Amino acid sequence: MGSDTILETTDLTKTFSGFTAVNKVNLRIRRGSIHALIGPNGAGKTTVFNLLTKFLPVSSGTIRYRGDDITHETPAKTARRGIVRSFQISATFPHLTVFQNVRVALQRRQSASFEFWRHEKALSVHDARAMELLESVGLGGLAGVKAVELPYGRKRALELATTLALEPELMLLDEPTQGMGHEDVGQVMGLIQKVAAHRTILMVEHNLSVVSQLCDTITVLQRGAILAEGDYQTVSNDARVREAYMGAEAEAA
Numbered sequence: 070m071g072s073d074t075i076l077e078t079t080d081l082t083k084t085f086s087g088f089t090a091v092n093k094v095n096l097r098i099r100r101g102s103i104h105a106l107i108g109p110n111g112a113g114k115t116t117v118f119n120l121l122t123k124f125l126p127v128s129s130g131t132i133r134y135r136g137d138d139i140t141h142e143t144p145a146k147t148a149r150r151g152i153v154r155s156f157q158i159s160a161t162f163p164h165l166t167v168f169q170n171v172r173v174a175l176q177r178r179q180s181a182s183f184e185f186w187r188h189e190k191a192l193s194v195h196d197a198r199a200m201e202l203l204e205s206v207g208l209g210g211l212a213g214v215k216a217v218e219l220p221y222g223r224k225r226a227l228e229l230a231t232t233l234a235l236e237p238e239l240m241l242l243d244e245p246t247q248g249m250g251h252e253d254v255g256q257v258m259g260l261i262q263k264v265a266a267h268r269t270i271l272m273v274e275h276n277l278s279v280v281s282q283l284c285d286t287i288t289v290l291q292r293g294a295i296l297a298e299g300d301y302q303t304v305s306n307d308a309r310v311r312e313a314y315m316g317a318e319a320e321a322a
């Protein structure tokens with residue numbers, strides 16, 4: 070595994086009672102890149118994420134992270150290596166403030182447990198870092214607001230801040246712009262670009278305009294297997310990719 074590769078899968082496969090959802094997928098994620106996983110509904114994108122984070126056990130094949138075989142490692146150990154999934158695992162606590170949410174995430178990272186109902190003093194060691202993280206995602210001015218009261222796009226920014234608190238090296242983003250209006254999409258794209266500066270990002274994203282603007286490499290999955298890979302120009306000009314997408318649209322119509 071070359072030093073520019075942070076994560077590599079070899080023949081990664083997942084079967085569910087005889088049905089192959091992920092079929093011999095060979096992924097290579099370049100360190101420092103923003104890599105997209107796209108494909109029609111049911112292509113296996115979410116299952117790949119679940120395999121990489123160990124949320125699901127691998128049926129066959131291997132996952133190597135920075136050269137180590139992590140295929141059969143526990144989810145906690147994999148997370149401690151810095152492979153962190155956002156927008157699902159890092160659910161926020163609606164009735165805590167924006168600031169408290171980030172502080173809890175920092176505490177979680179430190180104690181690797183959920184004993185976060187700590188004495189105020191124990192938590193206050195994280196105050197400065199919490200504020201710094203909030204500033205970095207543009208939420209400095211909303212620190213005292215309850216998470217539940219944030220507009221949708223800002224909630225996503227908070228989720229990013231709580232994920233960043235775990236110091237991810239490889240960040241997995243699950244449809245970061247899903248359900249967003251134009252303005253929020255622009256804001257979240259800006260944030261992703263910013264947080265990508267010091268890490269690697271793998272994202273599942275249906276919005277192809279977002280993918281074309283953000284991602285260096287795109288892997289297209291179809292029925293569990295890789296259909297095409299390359300930069301946006303390459304995959305969007307690929308006849309098989311066009312057909313897969315048009316086929317999916319025709320089915321949906």
Ligand SMILES: Nc1ncnc2c1ncn2[C@@H]1O[C@H](COP(=O)(O)OP(=O)(O)OP(=O)(O)O)[C@@H](O)[C@H]1O
Pocket residue numbers: 085088090108109110111112113114115116117
């Ligand atoms: N736990 C499971 N048991 C059985 N089949 C499953 C399970 N999870 C996923 N599948 C099947 O595996 C295939 C891939 O699903 P997956 O959710 O990974 O696709 P996806 O590309 O993420 O789709 P979408 O874009 O709709 O989220 C689908 O046919 C799905 O029905």
